[in-house]
Amino acid sequence: MIAYVLYSGGLDSVIAIKLLQEQNIEIIAVHFTSPFFKNEKFCRETAKEQGFKLIIKKLGKPYLKMIQNPKYGYGSAINPCLDCHMHMLNEIKKIAKGGIIVTGEVMGQRPFSQKSRDLQLIEKEAKLKNKILRPLSAKLLPETIYEKKGIVNREKLLGISGRGRRIQLEFAKKYKLKHLTPAGGCLLADQEFAKKLTDLFKHKKIISDLDLNLLRFGRHFRISENKIIVGRNEKENLKLTELKDQGDFIFEVEGIGPTTLLRGKKTKDAIKLAAELTLSYSNEKDVVVNYGKKLEKEITVKKIKREELESYKI
Ligand code: SF4
Structure with a gap:
């Protein structure tokens, strides 16, 4: 069975891939791009170096619409992290077609979107109950169907929780893993950028990529x-x-x-x-x-x- 990993290029998603590679599970990493985060070059390079397949997918108008009106609101800026995760998981579900769906989420790492109940909510909204494997926190979470069926060995996964990054950094050092800085530079979480985007939403009905690119x-x-x-x-x-x-x-x-x-x-x-x-x-x-x-x-x-x-x- 192939594992489809939500891949930002950040440390946690890099570790999620490595943990599954260690179990000889074939990986297809899925990297989403938008005018708010673009780490395509880095992701292409690391996929080549670390030997996994990569799909790059651009998030279009529906993603922008979601940012304008998120069901679960914003974090500290204009970052609708809960809705964003749900959106990406819905997209990856279409690509995976029954394969293993994997994220680098760590329980309790982000106050707005990764508390235990948030992770459950994401599963419910994405209609993926017990079907999202989170290798970094797996031992602390309910068993997924992949673990139950023995496709993935739960014992070889981790049980990390909280905001600390010590375990992840040690893991990255041990396996010489390249990764991007935390949060991967999402502009939606930047206060200054949020002001500009809010202004654009207020004054323009039809927003082009050019309008969004200019905000940078x-x-x-x-x-x-x-x-x-x-x-x-x-x-x-x-x-x-x-x-x-x-x-x-x-x-x-x-x-x-x-x-x-x-x-x-x-x-x-x-x-x-x-x-x-x-x-x-x-x-x-x-x-x-x-x-x-x-x-x-x-x-x-x-x-x-x-x-x-x-x-x-x-
Ligand atoms: S930080 Fe940005 S990319 Fe990450 S979940 Fe939040 S909105 Fe989405």
Whole structure:
């Protein structure tokens, strides 16, 4: 029987795979990508090095819809961890078609989504009662059907609980396992990112991948139905130019300064503010700001005070 492992690239999912490989169980790791977490490169490399098959699956519109309206609410930011796990398990169920379903969840590790009753709730909602194998905490959890049938040897699994990572780190050292840092860098758990995403949900009905990708870069400002993004360094300036949509305006000063992107209705006020912000974050003083689809127009503005600038910040 093949084990389909929910694989983030983080330490716990890496250990879950290793524990089953030790029992000679064939592994297919399933890595989900979205504009909020992207560890595809790392996952491809480790799958090759550690000898397991890998499926990469992009989470699309239904996942975004779930984030906007999660049944079980958010964690500390805009991270709907319980619903997210249920969503991913439902996806993996379609791929596994009766195979062993495995996660790296550790009982009690995350207060919002991994308490014992949360793990039971996830099973119930995903209609996978006793069918989710959690090798790191297996000995503390009810027996799964795979253990009952003798497909997986429960004795060779672990009984870890809580937030400490000592046992996992020792295990990784022993087997020389590569892994990503805890949480794998999910942007939904980041407070600053949460503000930007909430603003986007509030102001845009149809959200594209481009809108979501833009949230990763620059300082974000809002003036009614206009969004202004100011690059924080050269890399972000380039990224904003790259991610510019057909209707967007870009702004640059004559001299050293950021690239600014204006998306939305592009009203007179919005154009003025975008130019002011561009100048305010530049090293220049009283220079012309070029703007437009291809910087074909120009406008003269003054720098604005920090308090005013902050009042538009998302
Ligand atoms: S941290 Fe992000 S990826 Fe992980 S369960 Fe929560 S929402 Fe999902």
